[in-house]
Amino acid sequence: MHEITLCQRALELIEQQARQHGARRVTGVWLKIGAFSCVERSALAFCFELVCRDTLAEGCELNIEQQEAECWCHHCQRYVTLLSARVRRCPDCLSDTLRIAADDGLQIKRLEIE
Numbered sequence: 001m002h003e004i005t006l007c008q009r010a011l012e013l014i015e016q017q018a019r020q021h022g023a024r025r026v027t028g029v030w031l032k033i034g035a036f037s038c039v040e041r042s043a044l045a046f047c048f049e050l051v052c053r054d055t056l057a058e059g060c061e062l063n064i065e066q067q068e069a070e071c072w073c074h075h076c077q078r079y080v081t082l083l084s085a086r087v088r089r090c091p092d093c094l095s096d097t098l099r100i101a102a103d104d105g106l107q108i109k110r111l112e113i114e
């Protein structure tokens with residue numbers, strides 16, 4: 001499952017950072033999902049709670065933000081925001097010659113530690 005792998009990788013980074021700061025516990029995590037990552041918010045939240053069991057981040061508050069699907073349109077010569085990451089066409093000129101500008105992974109935006 002895609003989400004589990006992402007969560008495990010995120011948790012590794014979170015624990016690493018928390019230890020560097022001498023944290024006893026991670027109380028809050030802010031994640032940002034890439035627009036083209038095909039990650040379901042609810043699945044991500046579920047998996048995250050699962051991988052956090054028996055770690056520093058157990059029971060932490062999870063905040064998930066979804067990144068906008070931003071692309072460069074060669075036809076319009078400007079950045080456009082897609083209505084959906086699944087429909088890869090410029091909303092203005094309907095061209096499909098788009099270059100994806102947004103990140104497609106999972107980012108850790110902020111941590112709250114104790």
Ligand SMILES: [Zn+2]
Pocket residue numbers: 073074075076077080090091092093094095
């Ligand atoms: Zn366009």
